[in-house]
Amino acid sequence: xxxxxxxxxxxxxxxxxxxxxxxxxxxxxxxxxxxxxxxxxxxxxxxxxxxxxxxxxxxxxxxxxxxxxxxxxxxxxxxxxxxxxxxxxxxxxxxxxxxxxxxxxxxxxxxxxxxxxxxxxxxxxxxxxxxxxxxxxxxxxxxxxxxxxxxxxxxxxxx
Amino acid sequence: xxxxxxxxxxxxxxxxxxxxxxxxxxxxxxxxxxxxxxxxxxxxxxxxxxxxxxxxxxxxxxxxxxxxxxxxxxxxxxxxxxxxxxxxxxxxxxxxxxxxxxxxxxxxxxxxxxxxxxxxxxxxxxxxxxxxxxxxxxxxxxxxxxxxxxxxxxxxxxx
Numbered sequence: 001x002x003x004x005x006x007x008x009x010x011x012x013x014x015x016x017x018x019x020x021x022x023x024x025x026x027x028x029x030x031x032x033x034x035x036x037x038x039x040x041x042x043x044x045x046x047x048x049x050x051x052x053x054x055x056x057x058x059x060x061x062x063x064x065x066x067x068x069x070x071x072x073x074x075x076x077x078x079x080x081x082x083x084x085x086x087x088x089x090x091x092x093x094x095x096x097x098x099x100x101x102x103x104x105x106x107x108x109x110x111x112x113x114x115x116x117x118x119x120x121x122x123x124x125x126x127x128x129x130x131x132x133x134x135x136x137x138x139x140x141x142x143x144x145x146x147x148x149x150x151x152x153x154x155x156x157x158x159x
Numbered sequence: 160x161x162x163x164x165x166x167x168x169x170x171x172x173x174x175x176x177x178x179x180x181x182x183x184x185x186x187x188x189x190x191x192x193x194x195x196x197x198x199x200x201x202x203x204x205x206x207x208x209x210x211x212x213x214x215x216x217x218x219x220x221x222x223x224x225x226x227x228x229x230x231x232x233x234x235x236x237x238x239x240x241x242x243x244x245x246x247x248x249x250x251x252x253x254x255x256x257x258x259x260x261x262x263x264x265x266x267x268x269x270x271x272x273x274x275x276x277x278x279x280x281x282x283x284x285x286x287x288x289x290x291x292x293x294x295x296x297x298x299x300x301x302x303x304x305x306x307x308x309x310x311x312x313x314x315x316x317x318x
Contacts, residue, residue: 025243032244041246050247057241059216081238082216083255084184085191087200088209093252096242121318128318131290131311143314152290152313155302159280159287 005119007065007111014073014108016115019062021051027072028064031098065112073103076112080123092120094130113146164278166224166270173232173267175274178221180210186231187223190257224271232262235271239282251279253289272305 005016019028025047041047054060059081065074076097082090094116099109120128131154132139140150164175178187184206200206213219218240224233235256241249253275258268279287290313291298299309 028243034244034246046247047243048247050241050243050249053241053249054243057216057218059218060241062243077242079238079240081252081254082209082212082219083236084187084206084209084213084221085193085255087193088205088207090209090212093240095240096244117316117318126318128316129290129314131288131313133311134309140312140314146316148314148316150293150312151315152292153299153309154311154313155289155291155299155307156310157276157287157305157307159276159285 004063005115007108007115009107009111012106013068014065014111016063016065016112019051019055019064019075021048021055024064024072025051028062028075031072031075031100032096033098065108067103072100074099074108074112076116078116078119080120080125086126089126090124091127091129092116092123092125094128097130109142110146113143117146163222164274166267166274168266168270171265172227173224173270175222175224175271178210178214178223178234180207180214183223183231184210187221187234190231190234190259191255192257224267226262231259233258233267233271235275237275237278239279239284245285248285249283250286250288251275251282251284253287256289268301269305272302276305 003015003017007014007016025044029047054062059079061078063076064072067073077095079093079095080090081093094113097109097112117128132143162174162176166173166175184203188206213221218238220237222235223231226232236254238252238254239249240252253272256268256271276287291302
């Protein structure tokens with residue numbers, strides 16, 4: 001539950017911390033838009049099992065951003081991937097970025113991605129990567145403004 | 160060093176196995192096109208350090224495909240990423256796919272990706288994903304033929 005970083009947006013202050021299963025899983029899946037889907041599983045068993053796998057994996061960092069009143073305002077997941085290319089370079093991958101409705105349009109998403117880039121650099125990563133749905137032109141402008149280039153096609157195959 | 164799967168292409172047979180540091184690192188970095196870059200590091204220290212990180216991470220599977228004479232013909236890396244979306248679905252990510260020059264145009268790449276998809280399904284993944292450089296139109300046709308759709312932009316930020 002300890003804070004990893006503080007994000008200040010004008011007078012508002014947010015804390016970035018590693019997600020904790022019992023406290024944060026319901027809020028995170030709420031932000032991911034899957035509360036309805038979970039209706040048939042009130043104990044959220046499948047989510048808690050997945051959380052345990054994420055939490056046990058040293059390459060995974062599931063984060064929540066909390067407002068000063070403790071409410072979970074946003075979430076994102078970072079995956080650190082070792083590889084042999086580029087002299088054994090580590091890459092950071094950003095997924096599942098969601099900002100709660102009441103916390104949008106304040107620059108919180110930008111503060112989160114900027115922090116993630118700094119954290120990737122601190123860990124010695126040589127690359128930060130993510131994919132974004134082609135229908136989300138607003139998100140693309142956002143990532144380009146932060147220095148990302150859409151150099152790759154993002155291929156998906158649902159199973 | 161034990162075989163995970165066999166790939167048969169007409170009369171030619173290949174074995175898929177988990178990469179082993181001492182035996183396979185020089186061959187893999189050769190396929191990745193980085194032998195020249197390694198010239199100043201004859202012990203391949205940075206690569207062996209990265210290999211140890213990959214090998215210790217249960218979410219990573221670095222594979223080599225060997226021909227019948229034992230030569231490393233191809234390589235690819237699979238990363239299994241747990242997430243809370245889609246009821247805690249696991250995703251498989253394919254990276255660093257390389258087929259050696261003497262082994263191309265025989266369907267080996269297709270056999271490898273087909274095997275990776277089957278392995279992802281076997282592990283309960285709900286999605287297989289990868290990114291491909293926008294300049295590689297041939298690779299895009301290849302992945303589309305295997306069922307992938309380029310629904311996302313692949314953003315990269317080198318550090």
